[in-house]
């Protein structure tokens with residue numbers, strides 16, 4: 001068992017067998033048996049956060065396992081149009097992801113690199129403040145910024161408020177753009193917003209988020225996940241050991257996704 005898994009299991013505390021994740025998609029993504037058994041007592045966690053090791057991600061050039069795992073299992077449609085694109089996790093060039101933290105002499109590998117980006121589950125989320133129906137909210141118990149498409153009226157205020165482009169709107173029926181449907185995860189409808197929820201459904205079953213699990217399926221992973229409030233957690237350990245940055249820190253939203261550079 002590697003350190004990262006041990007750290008997550010330490011938070012875990014018990015064994016809960018989850019049911020989410022269709023066999024076809026798990027097999028196609030190479031997700032391991034050990035990961036299926038990973039457990040976590042979510043009620044012990046105070047603030048979920050993610051850490052992305054930019055150098056390790058670079059070593060896996062061309063890899064999109066995190067994106068495929070997330071999008072296939074969450075029934076995220078593939079729409080061949082930038083304007084109507086729906087995405088929960090995607091890649092951005094460094095200078096787009098960190099526009100205020102770049103300069104002409106930045107080391108070239110970093111300058112040219114595309115990095116995974118997703119909802120930052122901000123400490124102070126502007127998207128939540130503008131939602132008129134509380135279709136999106138920040139969970140007090142663990143910091144996840146949730147999204148309930150059933151309460152969404154499609155006003156798209158949250159899309160405008162999010163400075164990270166982390167929310168997508170379904171301009172058309174997303175179900176028409178799925179090549180396969182995961183029956184264990186709900187599909188959405190036309191006219192609602194969607195985004196990453198840190199795999200809240202998997203955390204409830206004691207599992208790591210799909211992107212983290214898929215990244216670790218083949219060798220050392222570039223993604224870490226855990227309780228930022230726990231000084232003994234793996235995320236806190238790597239943040240202590242390496243220099244890290246967050247996206248657009250000057251805006252004051254307090255992203256809970258960190259990048260090791």
Ligand code: SF4
Pocket residue numbers: 118119120121122125126127128145161162163164165166167195253
């Ligand atoms: Fe909201 Fe955007 Fe922050 Fe996610 S990244 S919590 S959508 S403001």
